[in-house]
Each structure stands twice: as structure tokens, then as C-alpha cells.
Amino acid sequence: MDRGGTRLRVLSYGGVVQSLEVPDRHGRQANVALGFGDLASYVDSSPYFGALIGRYGNRIAGGTFTLDGSPYRLPVNDGPNSLHGGDQGFDKQMWTVEPYEEEGDAGLLLRHVSPAGEAGYPGRLQVQVAYTLDSDGRFGIAYEAATDAPTVVNLTSHTYFNLAGEGAGSARDHVLEVAAARYTPVDATLIPTGELAEVEGTPFDFRAGKQIGRDVRVAHPQLLHAQGYDHNFVLDKGVMAEPEWAATLHDPESGRxxxxxxxxxxxxxxxxxFLDGTLTGSSGTIYRQGDGLCLETQHFPDSPNRPGFPTTVLRPGEILRSRTVHSFTAD
Structure with a gap:
């Protein structure tokens, strides 16, 4: 798809965003999404590059949760925990893809049906994801899901961004701003402790914007747990009916x-x-630690086991609706 100076390439396998091209301050296009040049690499060795994630994005402690008094056990694929729907999550599924145009916007409708009991989750889940590019080059993702039995759902996209361009090296000089005064600290297995901690006075304060690499090597216990940042930020705005601004990422070199x-x-x-030099990207460049970053809009990790977190329970007759919009500028 191509609209407003943005070009998007998507795979039906995993709903993967394989490339996302946007212009720099001089109008030069570059792909800002990490990924591979061949399907086999996505199947064999992808760390979720560009993929749609479900049924549950992020981690569930011990691979277990209880819903309406019934216990459920999930595949454990991240130490003692279940991550991103298990080892055969939505990132490993073939999605049906249908192109469309609507009021000048270009779009792709991706659909997948997850049968009851798949990966241990209750309910037959019908999922539709719309990728859109509008006339201003904004990249939108709209999720919908419905179930025939009570279940838990947390859908997200796992694109790794480098606004200097895929294969350009480290993204740690990017400046990140996040509208979050709190975050969810984690234990040594990266499961939230349940606390909503203040970011003020910590390496997690991105409210005014700062270079990602400035504090990433600070000997803070939370950074040691994750070998950097791998944390959920509690957006000040909360759950909204329409998308509201959450974060801004800027690359000083390209102006994107x-x-x-x-x-x-x-x-x-x-x-x-955890990019460790073992993967080679679409440009033929080896990916090393910090060469890309993810900003996964979602509900909180381990919410099924944390009643104080925003609920991820979906019941029959309800429709899960979620939208995220990526807008690009260059200066």
C-alpha cells in the first residue's frame, strides 16, 4: 500500500509488517521497520518482527489464570511464563487478507479465527485487524474481536522501529517521549509486581523526552531485570473510545x-x-542490541491475574475494539 508518502508491505503470515517506508527531512524514503527479506526467516527465527500478537500480548505469570472460577493453563514459552499467546500465537498463523479502499484511504483487512481451546484459551475467538494508510500517510491499526465464551484478549502489534532506517545501526540516540507518570515494575521473570510506580526520579521518566541510551545502562534493579527497557508504561489518559496521543519517537539524524x-x-x-547479532535483516545487516525498539500499545501484562489492572476479559455479545495510529513527520 502507498498513501501520503508512506509505503506499507504486509505478509499474510503473522500479519507481519515487513516494511514501512517514510520520508526523511530531505524527502528520501527508508524502511523504518526491522524484519527479514524472506518468509523462511520469519517462520524459523523471528523475535516477533512486525507481527500481530494474540491471543494475549505480553506475559501471563506461570502460564495460568482463572476466569469465572475456572482455571486455564497456557503454553509456557518464556521461562516460567506464557508470552505473546504461546509458541503458536497469532504471529505464527496465516491470516486471510483482503485489500480495500475507503474515502481515499488504502487498507487491508486481516481475519483469523482461533478455535476454542487453542493455546489453552477458552472461547472461539473471531479477530479482524484493519491496516490503513490515509492521505496524510498515517498508518492505522484497528482491532476487533468477538467470542462465544468468556475469555481474555490482549491484541497488539510488535513492530521494531528504527527511524534512521532498517539496518542503520543503533536506535539509542532516538529521543522518546511517553505520556506516562507511572509504570509497572516487574520481577526477575518480567512479570508485573502489581505496583504502579512513579517514574519521577527514575530512568523510566520519559515525560519530557530524552535519548533512549541516556539511562539504559544505569544500574537500576528494573533495568537489570530486563537488560534494558522492557516495561509497560501506564498512560495518563487511560482507556479511551478514540485514539489519544501516547508517545513520540524522534530521530535527530534523519529528522523523522x-x-x-x-x-x-x-x-x-x-x-x-535481546537482539544479539544472530539475525540478519532485510538489508543484509546484522541486528545487534538496541538496533530497533518496540512501542506496543496494549493492556497491561498479566492482567488476568491482576484484578487491579484494566480488565482484558471479553464476553459473548461484546466486541473488543482498539485503535492505534502512527503519524509521521520530518524536520
Missing amino acids: TMHIATTEPGVQFYSGN
């Missing part, structure tokens, strides 16, 4: 800026800590 607006209450900031 990405603004993120979402209906979701949280954004998981992951600073690419």
Missing part, C-alpha cells in the same frame, strides 16, 4: 518523527535488548 495515538491504557517499551 513518529507520533503514536491509541485507545489503549498502556504501551510496552522494549529497547531491543
